[in-house]
Amino acid sequence: MPKVVLHDHLDGGLRPATVVELAAARGYRGLPTTDVAELGAWFDQTGAGSLEGYLATFVHTIAVMQSAEEIERVAHEALVDAAEDGVVHLESRFAPSLHREDGLTRQEVLAAAARGFASASRSTGVSWGIIVDAMRQHDDSLEVVEAAIDCRDLGVVGFDLAGPEGGFPPDLHLDACLRAREANLGLTIHAGEGDGPESIRLAIQRCGAQRIGHGFRVIEDCTVMGGRIVELGPVASFVRDHRVPLEICPRSNTHTTDLTIEQHPVGMLLDAGFTVTISPDNRLMSRTSMTAEFGDLVRHHGWGPDELRAVTANAAIAAFITEPRRRDILASVAGSAT
Numbered sequence: 001m002p003k004v005v006l007h008d009h010l011d012g013g014l015r016p017a018t019v020v021e022l023a024a025a026r027g028y029r030g031l032p033t034t035d036v037a038e039l040g041a042w043f044d045q046t047g048a049g050s051l052e053g054y055l056a057t058f059v060h061t062i063a064v065m066q067s068a069e070e071i072e073r074v075a076h077e078a079l080v081d082a083a084e085d086g087v088v089h090l091e092s093r094f095a096p097s098l099h100r101e102d103g104l105t106r107q108e109v110l111a112a113a114a115r116g117f118a119s120a121s122r123s124t125g126v127s128w129g130i131i132v133d134a135m136r137q138h139d140d141s142l143e144v145v146e147a148a149i150d151c152r153d154l155g156v157v158g159f160d161l162a163g164p165e166g167g168f169p170p171d172l173h174l175d176a177c178l179r180a181r182e183a184n185l186g187l188t189i190h191a192g193e194g195d196g197p198e199s200i201r202l203a204i205q206r207c208g209a210q211r212i213g214h215g216f217r218v219i220e221d222c223t224v225m226g227g228r229i230v231e232l233g234p235v236a237s238f239v240r241d242h243r244v245p246l247e248i249c250p251r252s253n254t255h256t257t258d259l260t261i262e263q264h265p266v267g268m269l270l271d272a273g274f275t276v277t278i279s280p281d282n283r284l285m286s287r288t289s290m291t292a293e294f295g296d297l298v299r300h301h302g303w304g305p306d307e308l309r310a311v312t313a314n315a316a317i318a319a320f321i322t323e324p325r326r327r328d329i330l331a332s333v334a335g336s337a338t
Contacts, residue, residue, distance in 0.1 A: 001308055001336045002088040003290040004315035004329060005279050006188075007213055007247035009162075010094035010113065011061045012282025013078050016040035022064035022073075031060055045285045051194040051256040052164055057285055066102045068112035075116025083124035085289045088329055089319055092117070093131035093160055096147060097140055106147035114154040129157030129320055131188065134176060136161050136168035141176035149183045157320035158186030160213065161203075165194035170203045177207040186320035188213055188247065193256065197221040197235040204244060211318055215239070215246035216253055218274070219265040229272040240274050245318035249281035250296060251288045267301040270311065277315040309333055 016039045023031050032042050045054045065071050075092070082090045096109035104112075110130060117128045132148035134141035141161070148156050159180035161170050170177070170189050180187050191203040193214035200218055203209040212218075221233035232240060239246070250264050270276045278297070280288045297303040316329040 001086065001294075001305070002312065002329065002332045003086050003294075004089045004277075004312055004319060005082065005087050005290060006091050006211065006245070006277055006315050006319060007249055007279035007281055008078075008082075008090060008092050009282050010074060010078055010092045011058055011065060011098070012285050013081070013092075013280075014061050014064075014074055014284055015077060015081070016043065016284070018074065018077060019061060019064055022070050023060075026064060026066070026070075028063050030063060040284075040287075043284050044287050045255050045282075046287070047255075054252075054256045054282075054285060055164070061284070062098050065099050066104075068104060068108060071099060071109060071112040072116040072119075075113040076120045077116075079117050079120035079124060079126055079128055081283070082290075083120070083126045085291055087126060087290055088332065089127045089316070089321060089325070091129045091131055091157065091320060093133050093158075093162070095133035095135050095144070095162060097135065097138065097144055106144065107150050110147060110151040110156060111154055114151070114156075117155060127321065127325055128155065130155050131158040131160050131186070131320075132156055133160045133162040134173060135163040136165065136170070136172065136190075137163050141173040142179065145176045145179045145183075145185075148180070148185060152183075152185070156185070158188055160187075161189045161207075162213075163190070165190065165199050169199065170209075171206040174207055177209070181208050186210060190214060192217040192246075193253070197233070200239065201235045204238065209244075211245040211247055212239070213247045214249060214253065215244075216248050216265055216269070218246070219269065222268075222272070224265075224268065227268065229268050232272075240272065243275045245275045245277055245314060247277055247279050249279050249286075250293055251286045252281035255286055261296050261300045264301075266297070267303070270307065275314050275318070276311050277318060278311050279315075305336075309336065 188211035190213035223231035
């Protein structure tokens with residue numbers, strides 16, 4: 001079945017072997033181990049239990065993504081890996097401000113990633129777009145969004161706020177969000193992952209987000225009985241009835257909270273009519289892929305081909321892509337084998 005990824009962090013999906021090779025070439029000695037298998041296991045954040053702990057591992061991947069050559073390689077490999085997983089469209093996001101230790105401008109960082117994606121796309125046929133992250137805890141979001149606007153012709157399709165939600169509501173960056181919308185960039189904001197429905201409300205109503213990154217905690221604005229959503233609060237009603245896409249990343253969500261995959265509300269949300277999409281978030285830290293995510297939902301939530309097609313069609317409709325490409329993807333989803 002073709003797959004569409006809306007929420008995938010470039011610096012959260014490196015191959016462990018690539019991390020080791022880039023660290024050796026750069027002379028970076030901060031890795032906990034240089035054994036590829038051991039490093040892959042170390043990055044596994046299955047038991048992190050909090051978003052802050054989960055995010056702490058990124059120091060090592062970011063450390064080996066500071067030159068244009070390093071960034072280009074990581075982007076190329078990310079799209080190749082996506083193609084091998086059956087992905088037909090990938091929207092990859094990362095924060096260019098975190099990749100400037102070698103003196104690159106934000107625009108140069110984004111151009112390097114675009115070269116990597118473009119070269120891999122030529123060989124795989126996978127379409128792609130870059131979503132530019134500003135970090136909620138930093139104060140450079142206006143500079144970040146201007147860099148994103150400068151690089152629209154290179155493949156930048158959207159703007160996002162990432163990082164810890166607690167203490168950093170999205171409307172701290174209202175000017176940057178409005179600038180993104182004014183410039184016709186897609187706008188998706190991390191919300192409803194570390195904080196609850198109020199974070200989602202601010203992202204949509206104050207900042208104008210078109211999609212919500214994660215968003216699974218919208219369930220806290222719902223009344224659940226017998227494993228079904230029976231009543232919606234005002235935030236949940238708006239999200240459902242206005243078909244605001246939720247970029248849900250089930251495995252990652254179970255790693256940053258105390259949820260198990262069986263307890264994840266993704267099935268209830270889909271059944272209640274929310275616009276659910278599925279993404280892997282951080283393939284390295286969550287040791288996952290789209291195939292693995294779909295497999296979990298089949299095994300633990302009883303999903304079949306109809307549900308998988310539905311969330312994939314939702315993702316294609318929500319993607320920041322051209323309408324002809326959207327129609328092509330939807331046709332391939334509709335015609336996919338069971």
